[in-house]
Amino acid sequence: MIQLKGRQAGALKCVIPADMSERQMIDGFAKLLSMGSHLFEGSEIVIDLQTRVFSPSLLSKIWKSFIEPSGCFVKEWIVADERSRVWLDRMGFRTAETDRLYAKREAAAPAQRAASETFVHAGTVRGGQKIAHDGDVIVIGNVNQGAEISASGNVTVIGRLNGLVHAGCGGDDGKTIVARSLETGQIRIGTKVGIIDKSSIFWGKSVFIKISENEVQVIPWPAL
Template sequence: MRFCLEGLKLPEEAVLFRGTREGIHIYLNDEVEFPSVVDSLEQRLATSQNFFQGARVVINTGRRTLSADQMATVSQILNRYEGVQLVRLEQSKAAQKQSNSEMTALVVEKPVRSGQQLYHPGHIIVIGDVNPGAEIVAEGNIVIMGAL
């Protein structure tokens, strides 16, 4: 079976790469189990390391909503390659509307210190400063009311 992202027909591959003016779009097949997608992504990046040096990358997850752990996994894979910059994570508009309406918010009313990691499957609102070296990962929006 083929899968479709906003009208774009994709082959049965777990991962598809497309070059655009913005950088490289990596489409993750939402019909393939996530571990298979991760394996395919690692394999494709490893076989063409030089191609991705200095690349700006946009990840499109289709209808799949990634958990905080899954987002961290994808981010860690990309961080292994020098100069690869993750610009943003996208999903289909239908999935965004559905997932945003179901998400809860985590409100943190204190500074996030260097070395601290915040993961939440919804939105994160930080009322306080976020110091360099802190990591915040959320499936939803991240709002910081303080210095970044």
């Protein structure tokens, strides 16, 4: 069974046994949720995969069965398999090893922060939450009404965009916004603001948004 351990550095630890089948894993998450969503709503979670081999499809199953419905935030992933750690690093997710490397890098050169690194948020950004990042931001989930995302780089939302997104918030009109489903009345890129009406042909559609000829331009993006 999935083990839920007490808070470490403010975060709950969720241990998934390596010998547990994916079906058992999903059932285990359902059992955790039945304990009461209030235990996880807004909480930081550390997910320990032990020696299990990570894959993007596994991330999707964990997200859909637990992260999204619980409303929690994954603070860190723990993996023993080196290939899995590389996968997570490439996708922009934090692991214990990644944190150690960052700490070592910052200790050696504290003034050299990698502003261009991509921040990936797996899960819903709920109303009242704010994400601000000096670089690109990818949200694998929905951005609810009342939520705000500010990025000096590009913003990609692989879900419904209901909240406020500001790409190129440092004044860079060359940045872009991509959304799987555009459902917000206002977006911002650099120094420009775009207003979208519910009657627009782009409402609820997958879109690519950029600044063209000093105007906000919305383009269909069927590949999403």
